Amino acid sequence: MLIASRALAGIGGGGIVSCVWVITAEIVEMRQRAKWSQALSITWSCSAVAGPLLGGLFSGSRTSSVNWRWCFYLNLPLCLIGFLILVGALRDVRLDPPADASYALVQRFDFGGLLLFMGGTCCIVVGFSFASTNGWKSPITIVLIILGLLILGCGSVYEAHTTRDSLFPPTMFKNITAVTILVIVFLHNAAFNAGTFYLALFYQAADGYSPLEAGIQMLPYSLGASLASLPTAWFISWWQKRRRDTGGQNLVVSFGFLISALGFALLNLLSEDSRMVFQDVFPLLAGIGMGILFHPPYQVFGRAFKSSELATCTSAFFLVRFTGATVGLAVAGAVFDARMASQITSNLGINLDSSIDFSTLKYIQPLSLRAEVLHIVSTSIQTVWVVCTPLLGVAFLMSFLLQKFTIEDEEVSLDNKATTTDEKIPAEENV
Numbered sequence: 001m002l003i004a005s006r007a008l009a010g011i012g013g014g015g016i017v018s019c020v021w022v023i024t025a026e027i028v029e030m031r032q033r034a035k036w037s038q039a040l041s042i043t044w045s046c047s048a049v050a051g052p053l054l055g056g057l058f059s060g061s062r063t064s065s066v067n068w069r070w071c072f073y074l075n076l077p078l079c080l081i082g083f084l085i086l087v088g089a090l091r092d093v094r095l096d097p098p099a100d101a102s103y104a105l106v107q108r109f110d111f112g113g114l115l116l117f118m119g120g121t122c123c124i125v126v127g128f129s130f131a132s133t134n135g136w137k138s139p140i141t142i143v144l145i146i147l148g149l150l151i152l153g154c155g156s157v158y159e160a161h162t163t164r165d166s167l168f169p170p171t172m173f174k175n176i177t178a179v180t181i182l183v184i185v186f187l188h189n190a191a192f193n194a195g196t197f198y199l200a201l202f203y204q205a206a207d208g209y210s211p212l213e214a215g216i217q218m219l220p221y222s223l224g225a226s227l228a229s230l231p232t233a234w235f236i237s238w239w240q241k242r243r244r245d246t247g248g249q250n251l252v253v254s255f256g257f258l259i260s261a262l263g264f265a266l267l268n269l270l271s272e273d274s275r276m277v278f279q280d281v282f283p284l285l286a287g288i289g290m291g292i293l294f295h296p297p298y299q300v301f302g303r304a305f306k307s308s309e310l311a312t313c314t315s316a317f318f319l320v321r322f323t324g325a326t327v328g329l330a331v332a333g334a335v336f337d338a339r340m341a342s343q344i345t346s347n348l349g350i351n352l353d354s355s356i357d358f359s360t361l362k363y364i365q366p367l368s369l370r371a372e373v374l375h376i377v378s379t380s381i382q383t384v385w386v387v388c389t390p391l392l393g394v395a396f397l398m399s400f401l402l403q404k405f406t407i408e409d410e411e412v413s414l415d416n417k418a419t420t421t422d423e424k425i426p427a428e429e430n431v
Helices: 002-027 030-060 075-089 101-108 111-129 139-161 176-206 211-217 219-227 229-243 247-267 276-292 296-303 307-343 358-363 367-401 408-419
Strands: none
Touching: 002 030, 002 296, 002 307, 030 211, 030 219, 030 229, 111 139, 111 307, 176 211, 176 219, 176 247, 176 276, 176 296, 176 307, 176 367, 211 219, 219 229, 219 276, 229 247, 229 276, 229 296, 247 276, 247 296, 247 367, 296 307, 307 367, 358 367
16 A cells, blocks of 8 residues: 555656656746756755655654654645645646647557556566565576566667657657766766665664654755755856856766765765764765756756657656666665675674664664674665765766757847847848
8 A cells, every 4th residue: 555655646746846847948948947947956955954854753753643654644735735836826827738638648658668667667676675685696586687677678679669759759869968868867866865865874873863863964965965056056057148058067967976976985984983074074075966966967958859859858857867766776775785684694693674773773782792783784884885986987977978059049039039020131230
């Protein structure tokens, strides 16, 4: 029931994220999108800070009135408020959808490609998620991962030959910038989700924090990730006014991956004995790098296509982004569990798995056993960051493949509309 309900909520949530970007791209001029990206960043900053704190409060509460279920109850008033705001704010916005939109969806949407992509991804995620339980050499693990790769391969062939509006338009793969963006966005979200989850776990295990305390300790990371997008948007806006191209976004993407890779490399230095200043500064640096990368890649990606292709390509963009987050967390979990399993010996007399309350490790006696267990957990978490660091380094190198796109054409077309007359301007006046 929990899985099915979350899947239904995910369908709505994924649609909300995609529609926000599509509608913004439709109603905001290219030269103004950096400012609106900054506005979106401010709202995201608030949610990035409030989310971990509220999640820690609800999940760590032991009272009957406030518990983990409020993580879901909270969405009811928020969704109602959002719905009422949208009804009023978008009542005059017309995106001119076709009259037969529902019929066109049934006739043209690529349901087959979507099922193949989801099926292949799910097999890979489930295979990695239960690899430590079933064993890496277990037939079920091997079959799931190989089957997932085969299904994705079949999906690629299907996408190339389908007569429907393919999930990933063929023009997307003929554009080196589009392909590069999809790859680096996948790597970014894989590292971001894995790093965020296991950083919170590190605070609970190494420092013995409760979920709420871990959420507070995460503030340098979450604030760094959210607030870093504000000066990023300002810089992009300034660049576009001077250069009239997307070169600013390209520089920001490269810089963001460089800082992210450096931050995650420094996270590998954290241990259960690390000083608190390092537990704050290193995550802050990693968070700044991650936050820089949330908006600029899409701005470049959207510029690489015609306006008629924007909605479809935006859906593909966020499909890859969400898939990267899911796969990244599954792979990180498999790496973490495998590392711990390789270090646990029978003489420890303790069972460590992903379902344990890691904040209780501080109560282990004797002290020598506690120190050994904490070292196992912290080094296992370090392994996750070891995997994330080269992924971000690869994305940094790939960022230099991004092309620059001019924004002059949109402004010229707007000026032409404003100055169009029935009489031809003499050549002398033009000169």
